[in-house]
Amino acid sequence: MENYQHQAVVLGGSMAGLLAARVLAEHFERVIIVERDELSGEWAGDPVADPREREVRRGVPQGRHPHGMLTAGLNVVEQLFPGATDELIAAGVPSGDVLGNVRFCTNGHRLRQVPIGMTALSFSRPFFENYVRAKVLAMPGIELRAGTDIVGIDADPESRRVIGAFVHRRDAAGVEAVPADLVVDATGRGSRTPRWLTELDYVRPPEEKVQLDLAYVSRHYEVDPEALEGDIAIVIGPSAVAPRGGAVMLQEAGRAVVTLFGILGDHAPLDDPGYRAYARGLPLPYVTDVIERSKPLDDPVKFRYPASVRHRYDLLQRFPKGLVVVGDAMCSFNPMYGQGMSVAAVQALRLGDALQRDGVAGFDALRFFRAVRPVIDIPWQIAVGGDTALPGVDGPSDTRTRLVNRYLDRLYATAAHDEVVSVAFSRVTNLLDPPTALLRPAIAARVLTRRRSAAA
Ligand SMILES: Cc1cc2nc3c(=O)[nH]c(=O)nc-3n(C[C@H](O)[C@H](O)[C@H](O)COP(=O)(O)OP(=O)(O)OC[C@H]3O[C@@H](n4cnc5c(N)ncnc54)[C@H](O)[C@@H]3O)c2cc1C
Structure with missing residues (x-):
């Protein structure tokens, strides 16, 4: 086996894992991303000629549904990959001003739109993730082990330090141990770190949960270019009187994705008349206006999101060295607020700061969890505050x-x-x-x- 001075293993190659890997590459000689889906680092930037560039993958089924990147997140992406915004726009991603061209409605009110000089992009999630993956994998020292399941983590005999991960390549026999100075869990909502902690004789992190029984039901449309009246996205948040919402986002390749969402079991139907009738029940008519003027390209698809969950790693007293958790594995926010990718991006920066300050040997996950507390607190407060204002939550x-x-x-x-x-x-x-x-x-x-x- 090759020997590396400093090796990091990132579990999960979605947004949180990719952005963490990008930052880790500045501190580790080698960074290995382990991902169960078969992925590559190709990105031709031609979503019209190659529909595979916007194909949804199994490990990220939410990728079929609208994914907005908030300004805070886009700023980090631009910092980590200078020129990213321009490259995405050049590849056909619709863009506009984050307030001037994004119609945001909340509590039955349409917010006044004025340009504020900050760019918003409106892409499909797979196209954006493919771009970021290509950028990350082009960096020296970063390697993707795709088609590989994460089986567990490896610890020293005293369980003080995590020393690597056990993985299983789908087309090979047996389990392989991949040694690491740092293992980063970016496996999303299904993260097994709470269970691994108990197996290593640590306590699980306390959990905060807001039950939502939310569902997104999304469908792609060929839109009439006039239908959005110059906007690139429309978001209608639910209100106490009409706790349903919806969104339209233009995407690359001349399409738009429409979603309708409702909480506490009030989910949009999957048949065309039912879908349209549900849209008419939104607090404002803008999504309906677009649907009625556009041609559906596929059938509506549902994604259920039972609850927002925050694992309070920041409240733990003991945590093994050599392990850290990021992204949805730490906190999964109600997707209506579009925060997850942006929080993962800011966390990645903070991870870099911590490594810069303490070095690989001195890295202390508990200190990192406490340092990112405000990064989570604020979006969590926004989302939970909004949700609990709705009847029944x-x-x-x-x-x-x-x-x-x-x-x-x-x-x-x-x-x-x-x-x-x-x-x-x-x-x-x-x-x-x-x-x-x-x-x-x-x-x-x-x-x-x-x-x-x-x-x-
Ligand atoms: C319906 C919906 C809409 C959303 N909309 C937005 C939005 O508008 N804006 C926004 O910022 N965020 C949005 N989000 C949240 C966003 O999808 C996540 O925050 C983002 O993907 C970061 O998540 P992650 O990388 O931590 O985990 P995930 O995206 O869940 O990725 C986990 C990765 O780990 C891999 N993996 C998991 N287990 C294993 C294993 N055992 N072995 C190997 N690989 C494994 C998976 O294949 C996957 O690639 C939305 C979420 C949902 C559900």
């Missing part, structure tokens, strides 16, 4: 929460006509500012003045 119902929700109701109504408030809200949902930015006196004054004048 369990969550805090104390006076403070009720007051915050009442304030937000007024803020959304104000943002429909007041561009300062709309910009402030857009910066928060794009993870550029914390939610407390919406309570700043300059914003609160506008929100509360509107309330008084509306009441007068």
Whole structure:
């Protein structure tokens, strides 16, 4: 076996794993990504000529459904792969201003749209992931072991340190041990780290969960170019009175993906008349307007998302050396808020910071988990706050929460006509500012003045 000074193994080759690998390559001589799907690093950037560039793969079934990248995440992608935005646009990914060309509706209000000078991209998830994978695999020292199952992790006899992973190549016999100075678990919601921890005599991380029984039902359309009136995406969030939502996102290759989502079992039907009727039940008509003017290209497909789950690794007192967890394996957010890939991107940067500060030998996962706590806290607060304002979703119902929700109701109504408030809200949902930015006196004054004048 070849010997490497510093070797890292990344479990899972989706967005969190790829972005982590990109950063690890600056600190390890060799980075091995282990992924069960058969993947390659090819990306010709021609989604029209080669539909395989936008094909959904088994390990990431959510890839069929809309995937928006928030500005905070896109900024990291641009930092890690300079020129990425331009390359994706050149390959045919629709782009526009993140507020000026993205129609965002919440609580029955359409936010006022003004250009704020930040680019948004509207791609299919597979096309974007294929691009990022090609970039990552082009880096020296990074290797992909595709078609390979992760069987378990290997630890020293005292279980103090994880020393590698056990993997099984699907077309070969037996299990192979891959040694590593650091194992990064990026296997998504199905992560087995909680179970591995108990097997190694550690405690599982406490878990926070918000039961949603959410389903996305998505379908591709050939859209009438006029149907979106110059926007690249439309997002209608659910409201307390109509807890259903929907989205339209233009994609490369001249298509659009439409999704309809509902919580607590109120899921969109899969037949065409039922699908269209469900869309008419959304708080605003914009998704219906697009559907009625466009030609469906396939049948609706459903994705069930039972609950948002946050594993509180940051609260643990003991954790083995040589192991760390990132991405959905640490926290899986309600997808309606479009946060998962962006949080994974910011986490990757923080992982790089930690390695830079402590070195490979000094890397301390518990310290990393605590350092990324705010990276998770903020989007988690946004998502859980929004969800628990919906009827039937369990969550805090104390006076403070009720007051915050009442304030937000007024803020959304104000943002429909007041561009300062709309910009402030857009910066928060794009993870550029914390939610407390919406309570700043300059914003609160506008929100509360509107309330008084509306009441007068
Ligand atoms: C319906 C839906 C819509 C979403 N929309 C958005 C959005 O608009 N914006 C956004 O930012 N995020 C969105 N997300 C979240 C986003 O998909 C994830 O946050 C993102 O993919 C990062 O996840 P990950 O890499 O941690 O895990 P995953 O994407 O789940 O990937 C895990 C990887 O590990 C591999 N793997 C797992 N187990 C094994 C094993 N035993 N052996 C080998 N390989 C294994 C899998 O094949 C896969 O490649 C959405 C999610 C859903 C469900």
